[in-house]
Amino acid sequence: MSISKQLKRISETVWEIPQDFSPGMRVPGRILATERIIQGMEDAVVKQVSNVAKLPGIVDYAYCMPDGHWGYGFPIGGVAAMDTGDGVISPGGIGFDINCGMRLVVTNLTWDETKPSLKMLVDQLFKKVPSGVGGEGFVKISKNEFRKVVERGARWCVDQGYGWQEDLERTEECGCMRGAKSADVSEKALNRGFKQIGTLGSGNHYLEIQVAKPENIYDQELARAFGITVPNQVVVMFHCGSRGFGHQVATDYLQTLLKVMKSKYHLPIHDRELSCAPFQSPEGKAYFSAMKCAVNMAFANRQVILHRIREVFAEVFGRSAQDLGMHQVYDVAHNIAKIERHQVDGQERELLVHRKGATRAFGPGMAGLPEKYQKTGQPVIIGGSMETGSYLLAGVNSGSKTFYSTAHGSGRVMSRSKARKIFNGKTLLKELRDRGIYINTASYSGLAEEAGAAYKNIDDVTEATELAGLSKRVARFVPVGNIKG
Amino acid sequence: MPYEYLDDIATADVAFKVWADSLEDLFQQAAEAMMKVIVERMDRVDAKEEREIVLEDDSQEMLLFQFLQEFIYYKDAENLILKLSSIHLEHKGDVYGLKGILAGEVLDPQRHRFQVDIKAVTIHQFYLRQTDHGWECLVVVDV
Incomplete structure (x- = not known):
């Protein structure tokens, strides 16, 4: 059809x-x-x-x-x-996982240098970056301190020693959206989130060790400017968001706005998932502030995960993260207003x-x-399925036609239950290991659901963004190690 | 079976339909169908901890919506995988009330066979309705 x-x-x-x-x-x-x-x-x-x-x-x-x-x-x-002035804000235009996003960090290691330690790296990362349900992050803080985290984002983390100053400059919004007031989020949201800083989550969230093969570099100059300088260079990419905190913020305000949408603001409801309120209304302002808190939680979450990745690499290779050249390329949000x-x-x-x-x-x-x-345009990180690879792109001036927006990933084409019927998690894990992709997962059935065939072809998607003038391909990375939430 | 998972409603997520003779049963079955998305072996979840919930809403449908969210809340806030242990529904004036006891235990990913997390109960195509045979609802969860 x-x-x-x-x-x-x-x-x-x-x-x-x-x-x-x-x-x-x-x-x-x-x-x-x-x-x-x-x-x-x-x-x-x-x-x-x-x-x-x-x-x-x-x-x-x-x-x-x-x-x-x-x-x-x-x-x-x-x-x-x-x-x-006269427009609305809609939680349905942002998503339940507020500031779900991608972060990319490079190393100065080649695949040959990394290969012997791959299993150890993946297994250590699996231990240090909790995934699935119930995994508590290593940052142990009170609920009150968590209020500071959601107001200050990745800045809070760097102040605590979980990251480098340069990480902030290389994060959208410098890792903190201003104007986030924790008074606008519910106790429930705080309770769901305060133990989850530094956790990956589940579903399509992952942390991947990838290789930039020379034949997959589309633009040498841009790749160099973004830190991809060595043939077969090893990079780390991960995908996650604001965890239970953001999910609760979205759920809370979906209901709040739905209640006032018709009765108070006389707005027609075409789809209840498109609940909204005037941006300048008290409810709209409160949601925007709460959304910013969730955005900041996600930046903090990814900042702490980066810190843990650096720790693992330093431990496994017996060299400091600085010495391993573990610079963050960029961190981008793909669920945000x-x-x-x-x-x-x-x-x-x-x-x-x-x-x-x-x-x-x-x-x-x-x-x-x-x-x-400033000269290159913004790095854009697009994740594919765990089997097929991911992309680094750059923003371009012709992106003005879509308010400088581009794609975010590949998108599912097969339902989760169908994928579970077709693929067996344990068999898939073995097959992928035979193909040179070492995986550790919190859930075998969850792994089956994320099989490559369940997703659209990422190459088609990124090519389309280039043809449409939304972004330019810089490099494609192939996965060699994966932690699936 | 009192519930069925539907493939063609939300490709990236999970949808299910629940049927029951009474509204109380429907709430119970809907909670079970939802939690079975998270863990395969709900039958291995023992009633070691209890949580009391008191909810009200001006519609029965949104009361069910709120009720399901409680399970997602305790899953994150306390790592608890819960089942409905007892429920009392009432209708006073314009308000529908619910008092319930949820019982379960802390998630053990191996023993309970963790599958995939649920981020949120969505309102997409969500309904609760009385039919000739009892009650029916459709729920889509974001995973």
Whole structure:
């Protein structure tokens, strides 16, 4: 079943959902994708983009990235910018796992140097970075101290010695969104989260040791600027978010906003997962502040995980993390809403940009990028399935058409239960080990659910982002070691 | 079986439908169906710890929504895998109330066979309705 009949093709990579597709749309929708990707996209994406286009205050278009697929409220891959004056904020445009994101760190080790220690590295990382359910992080703090963590983010971690100053510059928002007030989050959220700093979680969250093979470098110059300088260099990439804390914040405000949406603000409800409130309302402001707390928790979580990774490498190789050149390349969020300034119809406007399963990809020279990346554009980290590989990309100036947003991952094509029926976790683990990917997992059935065949082809997705002018491929990494939550 | 997992509703997540003669049974079965997403062997979860819950809402449907969230909360806050041990539902004026005892134990990933975590109970296609034969609900959880 193809969705292309419902769409108007604007160019090779732009597919429009006309404003008259569904009553109430305030702007048209646009899906950025190749024909091949469009052919495989679910019907539900079109419906969901059209629902997003009905949200008050939306400007330009409701966008969907090439890895778009069905989600709650917004599709995964959904990007929508609202006017900060008369627009709304919607938890459904951010996702339950607020600031789910990716972090990439390089080493100066080659695959040959690392290979003999791979098993030890993976097993140690599996021990030091708890995954699954019930794994408590090594940062033991009181609930009161946790309030500081959610207000200060990765900065809190670096102050405690869990990281380097330069890590902060190389993190979106420098690891802390300002204006996060812990008074806006519930006790339940604090209780769910305060023992979870430094934990990976479950589902599609993972920590991977990867190799940058020379044949997989797309742009030598950019790769060098991002720290990929040696053939077969070993890097570490991980994917996780704000854990139970963020999930509770999202759950709490989904209900709060749903209660006031119709009764207080007279907004029509097209999909309950698209609950929203005016950005300037007390409820909208409280959610934005609580969301920032969850964003900061996720930055702190990934900062502590990075610290643990450095510890493990230092221990295994008997050299310091500095000596091993373990610099963070970047940390990007892919479930977030932020205030940014963008050009719309030739005018600069202040907008609340929702990115849900979409990554910010600022082009060269843009404010908000550290000095180091002013010439290159922002590093963009896109995770694939545990079998197929992941990508490092760079933001480009032509990204302005989507408020400088690009894809975030590959997206599932097979349900979890189907994957479980087709694949056996233990067999898969053995097969992957035979193929040179050493895996340790908190759950065999969970591993089966994450089999490569359950995902869209990541190569197609990243190629589409380049063809659509959203981001540029820099390097592709192949996995050699994986910790699956 | 009083519940069934549905493949075609949420590709990346888990959906299930529950049927029961009474509303009390439906709450119980829905909780079990949900927790079985997290651990395979709910039958091995012993009632070592109890937690009391008191909830109210202006709709029965949202009461079920809140009720299911309690299990997700205790899973993270105290690492507890819980089952519904007893439940009392009441309807006073415009408000639906629930008093319940949840019982279970701290997760043992090996013994209980941990599968995948649940991040949240979603409201996507969520419903609770009375049918000719009893009660029915549909739940989608984000994993």
